[in-house]
Amino acid sequence: MTDTRIGAAESVPRTETPKPTYSVYGGRFAGWGFVMVALALLGIFVVAPFLMSLGLSFTNQRLVQNPNVPVQFVGLRNYERLFTDDDFWNALGNTATFALVVVPVQSALSLCLAMLINSNLPGRNVFRTIYFLPVIITMTIICVIWGALYIFPGGALNALLGTLSGGLIEPVDWLDDRRFAMGAIILCSIWASVGFQMVIYLAGLQNIPEELYEAARMDEASGWQQFWWITMPMLRPTHVFVIIATTIFCFKLFTQVQILTQGGPRGATDTLVRYIYVQGFSELRVGFASAATVVFLLIVLGISLVQRAVIGREE
Amino acid sequence: MTDTWLTAARYGLKTFAAMLILAPITVMIVASFKSGSVAIVSDFSSWRALWVADPTWENYDRVLSGAVVPFLRVMFNTTLIVTSIVVLGVLVNSACAYGLARFGLPGKGVMLSLIIALIILPLESIAVPLLLLVNRMGITDTYIVQIIPFIAHPFSIFLFYQFVQQIPRDLDEAAIMDGASPFTIWWRIILPLSGPVIATVAILQGLEYWNSYLWPLMVTRSDEVRPVSVAVAIFFERDPKQWGEIMAFSVMASLPIIIAYLFFQRLFIRSAMSSAVKG
Numbered sequence: 001m002t003d004t005r006i007g008a009a010e011s012v013p014r015t016e017t018p019k020p021t022y023s024v025y026g027g028r029f030a031g032w033g034f035v036m037v038a039l040a041l042l043g044i045f046v047v048a049p050f051l052m053s054l055g056l057s058f059t060n061q062r063l064v065q066n067p068n069v070p071v072q073f074v075g076l077r078n079y080e081r082l083f084t085d086d087d088f089w090n091a092l093g094n095t096a097t098f099a100l101v102v103v104p105v106q107s108a109l110s111l112c113l114a115m116l117i118n119s120n121l122p123g124r125n126v127f128r129t130i131y132f133l134p135v136i137i138t139m140t141i142i143c144v145i146w147g148a149l150y151i152f153p154g155g156a157l158n159a160l161l162g163t164l165s166g167g168l169i170e171p172v173d174w175l176d177d178r179r180f181a182m183g184a185i186i187l188c189s190i191w192a193s194v195g196f197q198m199v200i201y202l203a204g205l206q207n208i209p210e211e212l213y214e215a216a217r218m219d220e221a222s223g224w225q226q227f228w229w230i231t232m233p234m235l236r237p238t239h240v241f242v243i244i245a246t247t248i249f250c251f252k253l254f255t256q257v258q259i260l261t262q263g264g265p266r267g268a269t270d271t272l273v274r275y276i277y278v279q280g281f282s283e284l285r286v287g288f289a290s291a292a293t294v295v296f297l298l299i300v301l302g303i304s305l306v307q308r309a310v311i312g313r314e315e
Numbered sequence: 316m317t318d319t320w321l322t323a324a325r326y327g328l329k330t331f332a333a334m335l336i337l338a339p340i341t342v343m344i345v346a347s348f349k350s351g352s353v354a355i356v357s358d359f360s361s362w363r364a365l366w367v368a369d370p371t372w373e374n375y376d377r378v379l380s381g382a383v384v385p386f387l388r389v390m391f392n393t394t395l396i397v398t399s400i401v402v403l404g405v406l407v408n409s410a411c412a413y414g415l416a417r418f419g420l421p422g423k424g425v426m427l428s429l430i431i432a433l434i435i436l437p438l439e440s441i442a443v444p445l446l447l448l449v450n451r452m453g454i455t456d457t458y459i460v461q462i463i464p465f466i467a468h469p470f471s472i473f474l475f476y477q478f479v480q481q482i483p484r485d486l487d488e489a490a491i492m493d494g495a496s497p498f499t500i501w502w503r504i505i506l507p508l509s510g511p512v513i514a515t516v517a518i519l520q521g522l523e524y525w526n527s528y529l530w531p532l533m534v535t536r537s538d539e540v541r542p543v544s545v546a547v548a549i550f551f552e553r554d555p556k557q558w559g560e561i562m563a564f565s566v567m568a569s570l571p572i573i574i575a576y577l578f579f580q581r582l583f584i585r586s587a588m589s590s591a592v593k594g
Contacts, residue, residue: 034410042467049444130333136583286446
C-alpha cells in the first residue's frame with residue numbers, strides 16, 4: 001500500500017476500496033456548521049451595511065433620529081443635493097488629484113527601490129527592512145511625525161530646503177497654505193506606503209527568469225534595453241495590481257487629512273471619505289452620507305472592473 | 316571599472332533612500348529624549364533635530380505615569396482588540412474555508428464568488444450604515460464593536476481556501492477511517508498544517524486594525540476602550556503641543572510592533588507579497 005515506486009502499482013493488483021466520505025458524518029450538515037459563523041458575520045457586518053447604504057440613500061435617516069421627524073422616503077433628493085453641493089465636488093476633485101499624483105509617482109518610486117535592491121549585493125535584506133518599516137507604523141503616528149516636520153516657520157523640512165537652497169527658498173506654511181497643503185499630504189502618504197508597493201514589485205522582479213537577461217546580454221543589449229524589453233513587459237501583471245491597488249488606496253484617503261489639516265485650509269485637502277465622515281458622523285445625516293457612500297462605492301467598483309477587464313484581456 | 320562605479324552608485328542611492336525613510340523616525344526618537352517643547356521646536360530647524368546631547372527620560376516618565384494621557388490603558392486596548400481579531404479571525408475564516416473546500420455544499424460556487432467580490436469592498440464604503448447598525452445594537456464605545464465586524468475577513472477566507480485545496484484529501488480520509496469527526500480533522504490536521512497561511516492572515520488582519528483610524532474614531536468615546544491610533548491623534552491635537560511627550564508616546568506605541576517586525580520581517584514581507592495574488 002505504501003509502496004509508491006513506479007512499477008509497483010502495476011505489479012500489485014489495485015483493490016478498489018470504497019472511499020470514505022464526509023457523508024458518513026451527516027456531511028453537509030457538518031459543512032454548514034463550519035461555514036456558518038463566517039457567513040453570518042459577513043452577512044451582518046458587510047453585506048447588510050452594503051445593502052443598507054443603497055436603501056438609506058433614498059431616505060432622510062439620521063444617526064440619532066428626531067422623534068418628531070419620522071424616517072421618510074425622499075426619492076432622489078439626497079443625490080440631487082449631493083450633486084449640487086460644491087463641497088462634494090471639491091472633495092471628489094481633491095481625491096482625484098491626490099490619486100493622479102500619488103499613483104504614478106509612488107508606483108515609479110517603488111519600482112526604482114525594488115530594482116535598486118533586487119541584486120545579489122550584500123545588504124539587500126537590510127535595505128528591504130528599512131524601506132518597508134513605515135508600513136508597520138500606524139498611520140496616525142506617521143502623521144504626528146510629519147506634523148513635526150511641517151512646522152511653520154521653523155520645521156525640519158523648511159530648514160532643510162532653506163539650507164539646501166542657500167536661503168533662497170522661503171519657509172512655507174505647508175499645512176496651512178492652499179498651494180502646498182495637498183502636496184504635504186502627498187509627500188507624507190508616499191513616504192508611508194512606498195515600501196508596500198516596493199515589496200510587491202520585488203516579488204514580481206524575482207519571478208522574471210534570469211535566462212531572459214542572460215540571452216539579452218549575449219545579444220549585447222544595454223541595461224536600458226533590458227529594462228524596456230524584458231523587465232517592463234514581464235512586470236505587466238504586477239503593474240496592473242500595483243496601479244489598481246494604489247488607486248483604490250488613494251480614494252480611501254482620510255487619516256492623513258483628518259489629523260494634519262482637518263480637510264483645510266478652506267477645503268483644500270477635503271476628501272471623499274472625509275466628506276462622508278463629516279456628513280454621516282459629525283452632522284448625523286446618515287441618509288445623505290449614504291448617497292455619497294454609494295458614489296464612493298461605484299468608483300471603487302469601477303476601478304476594480306477596469307482591473308478585471310485588463311487582466312481578462314491578457315488571458 | 317565601470318562595474319565598480321555602478322555598484323558604488325547603487326549603494327549611494329540605496330543609502331540615500333534609506334536615510335529619507337529613517338530621518339523622520341530619527342526625529343521622533345530624538346525629540347522624545349529632549350525636555351521643553353520650545354527648545355524641541357527650535358531644534359527641529361537645525362541638525363539638532365537628529366541629535367540629542369543630554370537625553371532625558373522625563374517624557375517617558377510622564378507618559379507612563381498616565382498624567383497626560385492613559386498610555387498603558389490604550390496600549391492594553393489595542394493589544395486586546397488586535398489579538399482578539401487575529402485569534403478569532405484565524406479560527407472562523409479557516410473553518411469557513413475548510414467547510415467550503417471539503418463538503419460539496421450546494422451553492423458553494425456562489426458563496427465563493429461572493430466572498431471574492433467582497434474582498435475589494437473597503438470598510439470606508441460601508442462605514443456610515445455600519446455605524447447606524449452598531450448604534451441600534453447599542454454596542455458603540457465597547458471592545459465588541461471594534462472586534463466583531465472584523466473577524467470574518469473575505470481575503471483571509473480566500474487564502475485559507477486556496478491552501479486547504481492543496482492539502483491532499485487522503486489525509487482527511489485516513490482520519491475518517493480512524494473514526495475522526497470533521498471537527499477533529501479541522502482542528503488536528505487542517506489547522507496545524509495551515510501554519511504559513513495563519514502567519515500571513517494574522518499579520519494582514521492585525522495590521523489592518525492596528526492602522527485603522529476612521530472606525531475607532533467613530534465608535535469610541537472613552538479612554539477605556541480607545542485604541543492607540545485614536546489616542547495619539549487626540550494627544551496630538553491638544554494645544555499647546557507637548558512635543559516631547561507626544562514623541563515619547565509615539566515611540567513607545569511603535570516599539571512592540573517594530574521589535575516584532577525586526578524578528579519576523581520575512582513573515583511581514585511575505586504577507587505583504589501575498590496580498591498581490593488577489594483573485
